[in-house]
Amino acid sequence: MAKSPKMYAELSSWWPVLSAPAEYADAAVLYRDILDSASSRSIRTLLELGSGGGNNASHLKAHYEMTLVDLAPGMLAVSRALNGDVEHFQGDMRTVRLNRAFDAVFIQDAILYMTTKDDLRAALQTAFAHCRPGGVALFAPDHTRETWRPSTEHGGHDDGDRSMRYLEWQYDPDPDDTSFACAFSFLLREGGEVRAVHEQHSLGLFARATWLELITEAGFVPKALPYRHESFDPELGVELFVGLRP
Numbered sequence: 001m002a003k004s005p006k007m008y009a010e011l012s013s014w015w016p017v018l019s020a021p022a023e024y025a026d027a028a029v030l031y032r033d034i035l036d037s038a039s040s041r042s043i044r045t046l047l048e049l050g051s052g053g054g055n056n057a058s059h060l061k062a063h064y065e066m067t068l069v070d071l072a073p074g075m076l077a078v079s080r081a082l083n084g085d086v087e088h089f090q091g092d093m094r095t096v097r098l099n100r101a102f103d104a105v106f107i108q109d110a111i112l113y114m115t116t117k118d119d120l121r122a123a124l125q126t127a128f129a130h131c132r133p134g135g136v137a138l139f140a141p142d143h144t145r146e147t148w149r150p151s152t153e154h155g156g157h158d159d160g161d162r163s164m165r166y167l168e169w170q171y172d173p174d175p176d177d178t179s180f181a182c183a184f185s186f187l188l189r190e191g192g193e194v195r196a197v198h199e200q201h202s203l204g205l206f207a208r209a210t211w212l213e214l215i216t217e218a219g220f221v222p223k224a225l226p227y228r229h230e231s232f233d234p235e236l237g238v239e240l241f242v243g244l245r246p
Helices: 012-018 021-038 055-060 073-082 109-113 117-129 208-218
Strands: 045-049 065-070 087-090 102-107 131-139 151-159 162-171 179-190 193-204 221-227 238-244
Touching: 012 073, 012 151, 012 162, 012 179, 021 055, 021 102, 021 131, 021 221, 021 238, 045 055, 045 117, 055 065, 055 073, 065 073, 073 087, 102 117, 109 117, 109 193, 117 131, 117 208, 117 238, 208 221, 208 238
Parallel strands: 045 065, 045 102, 065 087, 102 131
Antiparallel strands: 131 238, 151 162, 162 179, 179 193, 221 238
16 A cells, blocks of 8 residues: 555544544444354454544444554544544554454454455455464455445534535446545535545455455455445345454
8 A cells, every 4th residue: 555545644633524433333233243253262352453543443442452453643543532542553454463362353444455465365364363263353345346336425524613524436447457446525614614625545346255265365264244234235235254263
């Protein structure tokens, strides 16, 4: 990955206005249920790679002793403000090594920034390196190649004298590669002034078989779990992937 997107750098302080922690509550319950039911051991410690602004951790920390890793210093600052009682480290999920093992490892949609097979392989190997024998890893991409479709969505929140509204547009300029494009337009209001910011992210898109192959290659026993939610196409849903470390 090259330069951090504006969303995670100069706009990082706007993250709670873009994506409020309360929006993660339902998904956090699902992730907890999957982790607890899939693991062969009681989960006490949980490592989240690509933890972003800490929205998942704000719900999961009540149940696990968490450690958070993210590449962007700005996002770590946002997360520390929300989760001051949780341990944070800066690191790239492809290469970071904390030299510790955890009962469980979790990567949500930050894994979409792995845009090549080698990137994804490296992230999965990092998860394995930090997972205790008998532990579990949960990978929660928004899409696989089979479930992705072009889409648009919008949203945003108000926070005192600051407000944000965004438009997100996902499209695939080259269906033959392992990525798709996600363009964002942000309208940012502070007091009476409104400014516009635009940027485009490149996100990874891999077939279900590739996920299962690379999870196995990393050393896990893999399992794909269907997940349906009102925010996804009801005919497609998405799949989450679990890796059990023998």
